[in-house]
Ligand SMILES: NC(=O)c1ccc[n+]([C@@H]2O[C@H](COP(=O)([O-])OP(=O)(O)OC[C@H]3O[C@@H](n4cnc5c(N)ncnc54)[C@H](O)[C@@H]3O)[C@@H](O)[C@H]2O)c1
Ligand SMILES: CC(C)[C@H](C(=O)O)[C@@H](O)C(=O)O
């Protein structure tokens with residue numbers, strides 16, 4: 001019997017608990033099928049933690065994460081907590097500290113168009129025919145999200161500032177992750193920057209070029225972020241692996257999500273130097289549809305699959321989940337966000353049941 005893996009399950013806010021419920025049931029099915037055991041412990045994070053404990057990242061939640069092998073995260077935030085001081089809000093008070101505390105510097109966001117979903121993409125069929133498979137590698141613990149100083153002054157007029165800073169070691173380690181990923185894929189890497197304006201980007205390009213010397217088989221290109229945003233919708237098939245800093249990667253991954261049909265399809269893995277990781281959908285708590293039971297649970301389910309692969313080394317089980325998702329889409333089941341004429345509309349729970357039946 002394999003060692004028991006301990007998972008800190010943090011559903012969070014909005015659609016988080018709705019889609020997490022389904023992902024946990026998928027894990028139960030995997031456990032039964034593979035004769036493994038997952039010890040899942042739930043804790044509050046984000047807005048719900050503010051409501052229940054007065055803080056978005058309670059000490060008890062943090063200790064649970066520290067005692068676990070991985071974190072399965074839903075999403076945090078929503079209108080209810082938006083007027084709190086920024087540092088006390090769910091995003092800045094819980095999600096960003098978790099990323100920093102656990103050194104989760106490598107954020108992998110695969111944007112895959114399942115062939116059955118080409119019709120759900122906003123792009124013309126010919127741009128994505130044959131499917132699409134892009135991996136965005138986003139730096140997650142540096143850049144403008146964390147640089148100091150950061151703050152505001154109110155006199156003589158209101159002024160606010162964030163600092164964009166990157167060191168060569170931060171750039172080199174994320175570049176290595178991207179090159180390694182490219183080696184396992186189509187050996188193409190596009191590094192995104194704004195080197196025509198930003199000094200950090202000049203260093204970014206310099207260091208990426210140095211790391212590239214260790215990966216002569218990888219075809220490396222550089223692209224300014226504004227052009228990249230345009231190229232992603234013009235001809236997304238030119239990309240294999242995209243490497244980006246924290247903020248550019250945030251923006252481009254939402255854009256890439258839409259190519260796949262919906263933000264509800266895009267999972268993510270945030271990993272540390274060790275096998276430890278936090279796994280969450282790339283999208284958020286979707287307050288506009290929360291509480292209606294209609295959210296797409298696939299991003300959360302595929303995030304759990306990434307956890308099996310990257311933190312637990314359970315490649316076969318992970319592939320199995322992906323295959324079950326693929327089969328369910330081939331059977332024409334669709335939540336509202338990816339629904340189109342002639343398909344069978346299902347809600348969150350039903351989508352989960354269909355996927356589990358295909359596992
Ligand atoms: N990792 C996170 O916890 C995370 C990520 C992004 C945003 N947020 C937070 O979420 C809140 C809402 O942010 P937002 O509205 O800008 O972005 P969002 O990602 O929550 O929603 C954007 C759009 O995508 C749709 N969408 C997202 N996930 C979906 C799913 N699974 N199924 C169907 N549709 C889905 C939403 O309905 C909405 O129309 C904010 O408080 C934001 O800070 C949290
Ligand atoms: C909620 C927010 C802090 C977060 C980010 O910007 O990293 C989100 O947009 C994401 O993409 O995970």
Ligand SMILES: [Mg+2]
Nearest residue numbers: 250251254282
């Ligand atoms: Mg984002």
